[in-house]
Amino acid sequence: MTERATAKRERLVASAAELLHRNGVGATSLADIAQLADVPLGNVYYYYRTKDDLVRAVLAAQTEQVAAMVDGFAGLPGPAERLKALASRWDLMRDVVARYGCPFGTLTTELNRRDDGLDRDAAMPMRGILDWAVSQFQELGCAEPRDLAVALLSAIQGSALLAATLRDPELLSAQVHRLHDWIDTLIPV
Template sequence: MAGANTRQQIVEAADRLFYERGFEATSFADIAGIVGASRGNFYYHFRTKDEILGAVIAYRLSKTKEMLDGWESSAETPAKRILSFIELLLINQTKIMAHGCPVGTLCNELAKLDHVAKDDAAKLFNLFRDWLSGQFAALGRGTDADTLAMHILMRSQGVATLATAFRDEAFVRREVDEMRAWLAAQRPRLSETPAPVSDYDS
């Protein structure tokens, strides 16, 4: 059990450092220093930084799926579930302004490095894309669900990038409000649904 705990601590420490400093700028010593693991104990779990990267990506995929499953069970409608995704920008605003989007920054860095794990990191975006596409389909937009999913994914990434550059909280709030309004406009028109007949209409 202690070994499993140490491994998990290494993964979580690496996850934070890769986000805050970047993958390339983070060393074994940086990670070990946070965990407090000896060199021998550290190398027992991970021989290379690429092995740690693989574990971090798997960890993020697991945590993201857990979050999406939580939205599925707690939000009653697809619109409310999509809204949960949009409002991540507000929930994580401080971290985003300091370090950017954890998914976007990792994917961008690995792409620039042409790292072998770049496609694995992109699975994080695919997870969001597929989930959002499913929500838009459930909203009644089956024919263009993937296009709408890509649009809101692209817009959230743009907001995160500019939030990091300008560190403007008001900008983030305005953009989230705009995305809320955009989402409301994607719902099927109420006029297309016959209104219930009231006793007072006769």
Template sequence: MSKRGDQKRQQLLAAAANRFWRHGYGSTSLADIAKDAGVPLGNVYYYFRTKQDIATGVADIFVAETQDMLEEVAEAEADPRRRVLGLLRRLSQSSRSRVDHGCPIALAVRDFRSEAPKASARAAESFELLTGFIGRELQRTGSRPSVALAKAREIVVEWQGGISLAHALGDATVLAESFRRAEQRLIQI
């Protein structure tokens, strides 16, 4: 695909990701995505055969962005606890949009499940990456693998639960409290 073609493909994926997040997968049409991307509807089929293919492309973006973020966090700090704290701080930078719209990855996992199950599973890999990273870092602090994994899941659940409740209530304080609890758990490990 040409450079321009790749740019159009990325525009379509960005528009789709935003639409899916704000309006839901089921409520988003290919025409909506094309309009938001500034691409004629007929051209969408040049880049994607189906809406499910677009969902998979969006899920691929989530995984790639998660991988990139984890690599940046790992490069920025050698201490395992500081790495996890750094990750929590990175995640907290998007708090306002999460309060307003929920977690785009969690929503994609849910919304894609019935019509695009492969895309749903692919989006869920972002959570596996986060949990795995935190678990490995906690093992480096001396925690047994099973304990580290349980603590890693606890941290991700705290974050995701905070997003859900903050979104439901429209209250950013709820999410800020979740991040503080997650940081406190790290100190106790």
């Protein structure tokens, strides 16, 4: 694929991700995505035959973003700091999350209603976060690392949902700070 074609594909995926997050899958058309990406609608079909194909590309991109995000935490001094950095990512997005919800959670929730494979694909970004968090709690030496990882991700996602429901970014920020305090209680002395 040429550099220009790759750039178009990337613009389509980025535009689709933005619109799917903001409007949902059902309310987003390929024409909407093409317009935002500044790609003629006919060209979209060259890259993605269906909207579902484009949604799969967005999910793959989100999964890659999760991997890059957690890889970026590797330079932090320990698992507690890395877990706090994870929670802080939602604090950094608090205004967007309070308006549209979590980019991963909203898409997962919408696609989870389906039974055509996209529901399983939609779980991959969250599963990546969860699996990584389990490994961090294991490294921290915690008993029940999976339960703790589920508690952490549930607290983040629940706070994101409430922040979006109440349109209150500070709610999310406050909960992230509480999660930092909770993580500190898990550090062995």
